[in-house]
Each structure stands twice: as C-alpha cells, then as structure tokens.
Amino acid sequence: LPEEAARAQMFRLHLGNTPHSLTDANIQELARKTDGYSGADISIIVRDALMQPVRKVQSATHFKKVRGPSRTTPGAFVDDLLTPCSPGDPGATEMTWMEVPSDKLMEPIVCMSDMLRSLATTRPTVNAEDLLKVKKFTEDFGQEG
Numbered sequence: 001l002p003e004e005a006a007r008a009q010m011f012r013l014h015l016g017n018t019p020h021s022l023t024d025a026n027i028q029e030l031a032r033k034t035d036g037y038s039g040a041d042i043s044i045i046v047r048d049a050l051m052q053p054v055r056k057v058q059s060a061t062h063f064k065k066v067r068g069p070s071r072t073t074p075g076a077f078v079d080d081l082l083t084p085c086s087p088g089d090p091g092a093t094e095m096t097w098m099e100v101p102s103d104k105l106m107e108p109i110v111c112m113s114d115m116l117r118s119l120a121t122t123r124p125t126v127n128a129e130d131l132l133k134v135k136k137f138t139e140d141f142g143q144e145g
C-alpha cells in the first residue's frame with residue numbers, strides 16, 4: 001500500500017487540471033486520513049468527489065447570481081452567472097438547474113468538503129487479514145516471491 005507521500009501525490013494526479021480549492025495542507029490531510037487505502041481506493045474517492053459539484057447543481061433548489069468568466073467572450077467577465085446556493089443566501093432565487101440557461105450556469109468547484117464527503121463513503125478495499133497474508137508471504141518467500 002502507498003505511503004503518505006505517495007497518497008498525497010495520487011490525490012494531486014487524480015485531480016489533474018480540474019478546478020478545485022484544495023490547498024497543499026488539504027492534500028496532506030487527505031493523505032493522512034487514507035492510511036490503509038490502495039491507489040485504486042484513492043482514485044475512487046477523487047472520482048466521486050469530482051461528481052459532487054454536479055450533484056450540488058442537480059439537487060439545488062436555489063441559485064444566486066455570481067461573477068465569472070463569460071461563456072461567449074473569451075477574457076471577459078460577467079455578473080449574471082448562476083450558481084447553486086442555500087435558500088437563505090442573499091440573492092437566492094428559487095429554481096431548479098433545468099431552469100438555468102446552460103450558458104449561465106457556474107458550476108461549483110471541487111472543495112475539501114467534497115473530498116471529505118467522498119472519503120466518508122469510501123472504505124479501503126484492503127483489510128487487515130489481507131495485509132497479514134502479504135506479510136507472511138514476504139517472511140516465507142522474500143520480497144520477490
């Protein structure tokens with residue numbers, strides 16, 4: 001199983017160029033919290049977290065206007081994009097994502113709470129019994145088998 005530094009690098013690798021608000025400290029925290037997770041497990045966590053903004057859009061009952069890059073004019077910014085929000089947010093308007101014009105939707109970026117939510121629902125696939133078998137095999141036959 002990957003060590004903490006390798007797990008941190010895996011989180012970075014799987015996030016790729018996807019817009020996110022995670023800091024290096026967030027990545028290190030995720031690496032610490034995933035001791036016992038395989039590389040495939042980390043891939044599943046990140047893939048699920050990347051879907052969290054989509055779920056937020058689909059389940060939103062309210063949207064608010066925000067400033068962001070224009071969908072039609074490169075380099076320009078507009079003030080009329082819509083992003084999901086809580087009903088109590090200032091400027092919240094009750095609507096579903098189906099009512100938001102596609103060129104006005106500002107999807108939320110992946111954040112630490114998305115990663116933690118995905119981590120909470122993803123268990124490691126390698127258990128202690130498997131690790132003991134690997135340890136015994138290594139003791140009996142050496143690293144190369």
